[in-house]
Amino acid sequence: MAVLIAERISLEELSSRAETAGFLQTAFWAKQKASFGWKAEAIRWNRGEKEGVLLILIRSLPAGLSLAYVPGGPPASAGQEDRDSFLVELSMELRGILPLGCFFIRYDLPEYSTFDTLAPVFPDILKKAPLDIQPPDTxxxxxxxxxxxxxxxxxxxxxxxxxxxxxxxxxxxxxxxxxxxxxxxxxxxxxxxxxxxxxxxxxxxxxxxxxxxxxxxxxxxxxxxxxxxxxxxxxxxxxxxxxxxxxxxxxxxxxxxxxxxxxxxxxxxxxxxxxxxxxxxxxxxxxxxxxxxxxxxxxxxxxxxxxxRHRPGAWDYPYSRLIYLFYRLLEAARKYYYKSWKKR
CATH class of the missing domain: 3.40.630.30 (Gcn5-related N-acetyltransferase (GNAT))
Structure with missing residues (x-):
C-alpha cells in the first residue's frame, strides 16, 4: 500500500483545486477565519499516484493546547476505495504538521446520501463530534x-x-x-x-x-x-x-x-x-x-x-484521548445550553 505524505503549501495554492472543492476549502475562507481567531494552514497530500490539497484551521486554547478543524474536507474522492484507512493515515501524517499541543483533529466530511438513506458513518476510526460545525443536512x-x-x-x-x-x-x-x-x-x-x-x-x-x-x-x-x-x-x-x-x-x-x-x-x-x-x-x-x-x-x-442531502457532520480523530474526553464533555454541555436551555 502506498504511503501517505503531507507537506505545507501556501494558501494561494488552494485555488488550483477550486473547481472541485466547496467554498469552505478556499483561500478566501481561510483568510476570513484567520481574521477571527483561527490559524489557517494549507497542505498537499500524496498517496501513491493520487494527491490533493487541504485547508486546516487551527484554534489555540489555554495551557498550550489547540484543536484542528477541516471544513468541508477531505473531498469524498480522496481515499474513495478505502475511506476509513485514508482518514486514519491522513490524521497520523498531519500529527507531524499540527502544533505539539493539538489534541484532536475534526473533519466536516462532504460526502452525502440523499433523501431517506442514512449518511455515511465512521464508528471504528473516528468519534462523532457532540456538536456539528456546518449544517449536515441541506x-x-x-x-x-x-x-x-x-x-x-x-x-x-x-x-x-x-x-x-x-x-x-x-x-x-x-x-x-x-x-x-x-x-x-x-x-x-x-x-x-x-x-x-x-x-x-x-x-x-x-x-x-x-x-x-x-x-x-x-x-x-x-x-x-x-x-x-x-x-x-x-x-x-x-x-x-x-x-x-x-x-x-x-x-x-x-x-x-x-x-x-x-x-x-x-x-x-x-x-x-x-x-x-x-x-x-x-x-x-x-x-x-x-x-x-x-x-x-x-x-x-x-x-x-x-x-x-444528508452529510455525516463533524467527526474527530483524537491524538490525546484523555484531554479529548474532557473537551467532549465541555462541548456536550455547550450544545445543551445553545440547543435546549437557551431556546426555552
Missing amino acids: VVLDLREGYDALLPGMHKKTRYNIRLAAKKGVTVEIAGADRLKEWYELYRITALRDKIGIHPLSYYENLFSLLSDNKQARLKLFLAYSEAELLAGIIVLFHQKEAVYLYGASSNEKRNLMPAYALQSAALQEACRRGCTSYDMFGIPPSEDPDHPMAGLYRFKTGFGGEI
Whole structure:
C-alpha cells in the first residue's frame, strides 16, 4: 500500500483545486477565519499516484493546547476505495504538521446520501463530534435547466407565496457591502427572535471585503422592501458554478407579505443568470418532523424543491484521548445550553 505524505503549501495554492472543492476549502475562507481567531494552514497530500490539497484551521486554547478543524474536507474522492484507512493515515501524517499541543483533529466530511438513506458513518476510526460545525443536512437545487424549469418542482404553496409577494408590491434590490449595516439590524432582530448566535457586523464586512476583487467568488446582498420599508435580506455566495444561501434576516413586521419567498426567487434567478448549476440552501433539520423547533425552516427551504442531502457532520480523530474526553464533555454541555436551555 502506498504511503501517505503531507507537506505545507501556501494558501494561494488552494485555488488550483477550486473547481472541485466547496467554498469552505478556499483561500478566501481561510483568510476570513484567520481574521477571527483561527490559524489557517494549507497542505498537499500524496498517496501513491493520487494527491490533493487541504485547508486546516487551527484554534489555540489555554495551557498550550489547540484543536484542528477541516471544513468541508477531505473531498469524498480522496481515499474513495478505502475511506476509513485514508482518514486514519491522513490524521497520523498531519500529527507531524499540527502544533505539539493539538489534541484532536475534526473533519466536516462532504460526502452525502440523499433523501431517506442514512449518511455515511465512521464508528471504528473516528468519534462523532457532540456538536456539528456546518449544517449536515441541506437541500440543493439543480439550476442547469434555468429558473423556469424549477417552478414545477416547487410546492404549490411556495409558488403561491412568490406570486403573493409580487402582488403585494414587495420589491427586491441586489446590493453590496455598503448596505450591510441596514441588513445587520434585521439580523439582530432575527437572532433575538429565533434565539441563535451571530457574528459581529465586522465578520460580514470582512468577508465582503475579501471577495471585492476575487475572480472566483462573489457575495451579494438581496434586500426585500415594501415601499421604502426594509423587510428582509439574505446574503448569497456565488462560487464557481455553485450558489450558496449563507445568511438570512427578517423583520418582525409585515411577514404576511412573504418577503422571504421574493428574496429566494430573486437569488435563484440571479444564480441562473450567472451560470450557476446548483443552489445550496445550506441547512435544514434532518427530517420533516413537525415537533422540531425549526420545522418551519424545513418546510420553507424544501418548498423550493431540490435534492435533500444528508452529510455525516463533524467527526474527530483524537491524538490525546484523555484531554479529548474532557473537551467532549465541555462541548456536550455547550450544545445543551445553545440547543435546549437557551431556546426555552
